[in-house]
Amino acid sequence: MADNTLEIERVSKRYGDVVALDEVSFDVRAGELFGFVGSNGAGKTTTMRIVLGVLAADAGEVRFAGEAVDHQTRTRIGYMPEERGLYPKMKVLDQLVYLAQLHGMSANQAHASARNWISRLGLAERSGEEVQKLSLGNQQRVQLAAALVHDPAVLVLDEPFSGLDPLAVDVMSDVLKAKAANGVPVVFSSHQLDLVERLCDRVGIIRSGRMVATGSVGELTADAAVRLRIVAPGATPGWADGLPGVSVISDSGAETVVELAAGADDQAVLTAALATGPVTEFSRRTPSLTELFRTAVAEEKTPA
Structure with missing residues (x-):
């Protein structure tokens, strides 16, 4: 050292x-x-x-x-x-x-x-x-x-x-x-x-x-699940619910953040977003340290 x-x-x-x-x-x-x-x-x-x-x-x-x-x-x-x-x-x-x-x-x-x-x-x-x-x-x-x-x-x-x-x-x-x-x-x-x-x-x-x-934060997020940020001004909350392999992290309708399970299709998410109207942003999003921390804390207690 x-x-x-x-x-x-x-x-x-x-x-x-x-x-x-x-x-x-x-x-x-x-x-x-x-x-x-x-x-x-x-x-x-x-x-x-x-x-x-x-x-x-x-x-x-x-x-x-x-x-x-x-x-x-x-x-x-x-x-x-x-x-x-x-x-x-x-x-x-x-x-x-x-x-x-x-x-x-x-x-x-x-x-x-x-x-x-x-x-x-x-x-x-x-x-x-x-x-x-x-x-x-x-x-x-x-x-x-x-x-x-x-x-x-x-x-x-x-x-x-x-x-x-x-x-x-x-x-x-x-x-x-x-x-x-x-x-x-x-x-x-x-x-x-x-x-x-x-x-x-x-x-x-x-x-x-x-x-x-x-x-580093970059190292800690390297293996994190893929997250997508979708901005669709005409969408209403809930439009991403039920999509296969998709977990909704936050959803105001117009701006939604989702997490993809392994093998989930990001294009299917885009198609669903486009069905609500114009999509002005569709981007991969690196988890913040706050999100990493929440994940770590959430894993603290496991079912008996």
């Missing part, structure tokens, strides 16, 4: 009879944005806490740059928890300087880095305010600055975009892309799957403590 790659290998964790993680394995490569997605309770936060050493794994190993992660390595990780881990009554600048020094920076280095990130994240006018007096969005920016202030070699972020307005999302996205461009492996969890799809080089989907898919 290449240097500066974060590896999670066969990590397991149980709480009594509950299996939180079951041999979870994936890697985040140098310079890569990796999206870690799953339903609430799927195991994302537990995995991240094990990477940070907050929790101990029952089995498996976490490595960085080919070496087992230890205390010294963890000081080089920038971590952003889902629950804000800031001192609410401490002023923004003072807090960032303090955290940078905890990671080994000198006072001068800590002040320079803190002021840099305060400026880059649009917090210059808030640097002297207590964290508790900031809006939730600005608190989130401070939390990101806290993860970045010590110039980490790895970034592990749990729901970093939660509660941010679109402008703040753009600011945070640019920061993460810049860190990845400098060779830092970046892994973050998010329920905003359209954002994950847009930003990430690869994605890992976890379900009930097990990794069920890993790869």
Whole structure:
């Protein structure tokens, strides 16, 4: 594995009879944005806490740059928890300087880095305010600055975009892309799957403590069932119901998305659409990450 790659290998964790993680394995490569997605309770936060050493794994190993992660390595990780881990009554600048020094920076280095990130994240006018007096969005920016202030070699972020307005999302996205461009492996969890799809080089989907898919969105959709998007302005909802080998995904009448079973005839779908009137679009459609995720979650429960 290449240097500066974060590896999670066969990590397991149980709480009594509950299996939180079951041999979870994936890697985040140098310079890569990796999206870690799953339903609430799927195991994302537990995995991240094990990477940070907050929790101990029952089995498996976490490595960085080919070496087992230890205390010294963890000081080089920038971590952003889902629950804000800031001192609410401490002023923004003072807090960032303090955290940078905890990671080994000198006072001068800590002040320079803190002021840099305060400026880059649009917090210059808030640097002297207590964290508790900031809006939730600005608190989130401070939390990101806290993860970045010590110039980490790895970034592990749990729901970093939660509660941010679109402008703040753009600011945070640019920061993460810049860190990845400098060779830092970046892994973050998010329920905003359209954002994950847009930003990430690869994605890992976890379900009930097990990794069920890993790869680029293109790789994950390569074997997906064929979907067709049909735009027929004169059609009414239900026109595609009952077509052999066709499952209707969405149907407003004028715009319909269907999924074809293996061997189903797309021309038969077109013929049926033309029977309703003019067809202005008939195209194959790649499933989105949201659709892939819904499919993975839908497969979670099987009949007894």
